[in-house]
Amino acid sequence: xxxxxxxxxxxGKWFVDIFSQANDSGVYDLIHPNTSAExxxxxxxxxxxxxxxxxxxxxxxxxxxxxxxxxxxxxxKSESASGNxxx
Numbered sequence: 270x271x272x273x274x275x276x277x278x279x280x281g282k283w284f285v286d287i288f289s290q291a292n293d294s295g296v297y298d299l300i301h302p303n304t305s306a307e308x309x310x311x312x313x314x315x316x317x318x319x320x321x322x323x324x325x326x327x328x329x330x331x332x333x334x335x336x337x338x339x340x341x342x343x344x345x346k347s348e349s350a351s352g353n354x355x356x
Contacts, residue, residue: 270312275305277331281324289316299351316356321347
């Protein structure tokens with residue numbers, strides 16, 4: 270199945286990767302300046318995601334896969350945010 274990976278962030282730079290144990294291309298799925306990308310996922314397979322964001326402190330962000338919010342928040346005084354999780 271194909272889903273849309275999307276980031277909403279007014280300024281800054283980012284990369285987002287969705288991966289599985291069996292199928293990681295080694296290529297990031299979403300890299301600045303692109304704000305959306307189509308990703309192919311196999312139904313019933315578990316996927317992880319990781320992200321790294323850089324910008325001005327206080328910049329808000331939201332990362333979504335179709336209508337599911339994977340991560341959201343604001344950059345702190347370090348001017349960066351990173352994380353990972355399970356899709």
